[in-house]
Amino acid sequence: MKVPLLDLKAQYSAIKGDIETAIAEVLDTQQFILGPKVEQCESRIAAYSACAYGIGVSSGSDALLACLMAENIGAGDEVITTPYTFFATAGAIARVGATPVFVDINPATYNIDTAQIAAKITKKTRAIIPVHLYGQMADMAPIMQMAEGHKMIVIEDAAQAIGAEHNGKRAGSIGHYGCFSFFPSKNLGAAGDGGMIVTNDAGRAQKLRILRNHGSEPKYFHKVVGSNFRLDAIQAAIVTVKLRYLDSWTAGRQRNAKKYEQLFADAKLPVITPLVVTDRHIFNQYVIRVSRRNELQAYLHGKGIGTEIYYPVPLHLQECFAYLGYAPGALPESEGAAKDTMALPIYPELAPQQLEYVVDCVRAFMTAISSAGGRDNELQEAPRR
Ligand SMILES: *Cc1c(COP(=O)(O)O)cnc(C)c1O
Numbered sequence: 399m400k401v402p403l404l405d406l407k408a409q410y411s412a413i414k415g416d417i418e419t420a421i422a423e424v425l426d427t428q429q430f431i432l433g434p435k436v437e438q439c440e441s442r443i444a445a446y447s448a449c450a451y452g453i454g455v456s457s458g459s460d461a462l463l464a465c466l467m468a469e470n471i472g473a474g475d476e477v478i479t480t481p482y483t484f485f486a487t488a489g490a491i492a493r494v495g496a497t498p499v500f501v502d503i504n505p506a507t508y509n510i511d512t513a514q515i516a517a518k519i520t521k522k523t524r525a526i527i528p529v530h531l532y533g534q535m536a537d538m539a540p541i542m543q544m545a546e547g548h549k550m551i552v553i554e555d556a557a558q559a560i561g562a563e564h565n566g567k568r569a570g571s572i573g574h575y576g577c578f579s580f581f582p583s584k585n586l587g588a589a590g591d592g593g594m595i596v597t598n599d600a601g602r603a604q605k606l607r608i609l610r611n612h613g614s615e616p617k618y619f620h621k622v623v624g625s626n627f628r629l630d631a632i633q634a635a636i637v638t639v640k641l642r643y644l645d646s647w648t649a650g651r652q653r654n655a656k657k658y659e660q661l662f663a664d665a666k667l668p669v670i671t672p673l674v675v676t677d678r679h680i681f682n683q684y685v686i687r688v689s690r691r692n693e694l695q696a697y698l699h700g701k702g703i704g705t706e707i708y709y710p711v712p713l714h715l716q717e718c719f720a721y722l723g724y725a726p727g728a729l730p731e732s733e734g735a736a737k738d739t740m741a742l743p744i745y746p747e748l749a750p751q752q753l754e755y756v757v758d759c760v761r762a763f764m765t766a767i768s769s770a771g772g773r774d775n776e777l778q779e780a781p782r783r
Pocket residue numbers: 457458459460483484486487529555557558578579580581591592593
């Protein structure tokens with residue numbers, strides 16, 4: 399049996415007609431840059447995220463970058479974030495010339511450990527970028543409290559968490575800004591790159607609209623330097639169509655997560671499954687924690703099961719951040735998670751038999767290593783990466 403990590407063709411075949419119609423509408427109008435399709439997408443995503451304003455941008459990475467630019471954060475400023483995230487989170491901070499300050503994660507949720515933030519706040523700290531990793535929200539209440547006390551900006555990196563909710567609040571609606579990504583593997587994916595910033599602040603929304611269009615306001619008059627961070631009209635049209643299905647896809651991911659949870663519990667395996675602390679976890683990824691992770695991944699690969707490691711090297715140990723001076727061991731929980739975690743297929747169209755097969759294969763691997771002290775034949779046949 400084949401169980402890919404993600405199968406976007408299954409999703410597309412169910413909504414092909416709608417998508418083709420939406421693309422054809424853009425082609426018929428030949429309005430490719432901003433315009434009504436982008437505005438419609440912005441208002442729908444803003445409403446979905448319980449925010450007043452949406453600003454369509456070129457990617458989740460550019461969403462983060464534009465927010466930092468809108469706050470004039472740059473050289474000499476520090477921005478606190480997690481090292482256990484996709485590179486873009488810290489890349490945006492470095493890109494504006496500010497210094498990323500990494501705070502370790504809570505190993506139970508893989509999100510930033512809010513108890514460790516206060517010790518990292520200095521006079522130079524201008525902002526915090528919490529990441530809602532894998533679809534589960536970071537603990538926002540203490541973050542907002544600290545931000546208020548120290549006049550810091552909060553930019554939620556909600557790239558993996560559109561529609562996630564906690565204490566009645568949607569991801570992206572709590573901080574000064576929320577950033578979404580429409581990268582195809584996100585829960586709401588475009589047919590290419592795209593992103594959105596949401597905010598409840600009219601002034602910030604206005605500033606972002608100008609920044610994403612080269613700081614031009616009115617046309618050809620530039621008070622600030624921005625860039626081309628615009629969301630494509632075709633991508634906006636596609637995202638708007640797909641948004642109608644998002645809740646049903648999320649329900650499918652949640653159903654699959656529940657099934658995995660049950661199967662792993664029944665199998666009594668030494669597998670740490672995701673701890674759900676958010677009211678609405680949208681399961682962009684289903685990440686388990688095991689010992690001998692790399693061997694298990696190779697074994698599953700040999701059985702036709704796709705997996706991924708998010709993320710093998712925490713950001714504080716990336717070569718490009720060597721100048722920040724973090725040594726191995728500096729942020730032990732992030733380093734431990736990077737070593738032991740692995741994402742299993744969780745996309746909504748998976749059949750129950752596929753999930754059962756995944757857990758059966760994990761069980762077979764673990765039985766083999768425990769009965770053979772780790773030198774089982776079957777393991778040696780597993781492909782090496
Ligand atoms: C995907 C992602 C981004 C970047 O989004 P792009 O649209 O690919 O630029 C940023 N942060 C996190 C946590 C992500 O998962």
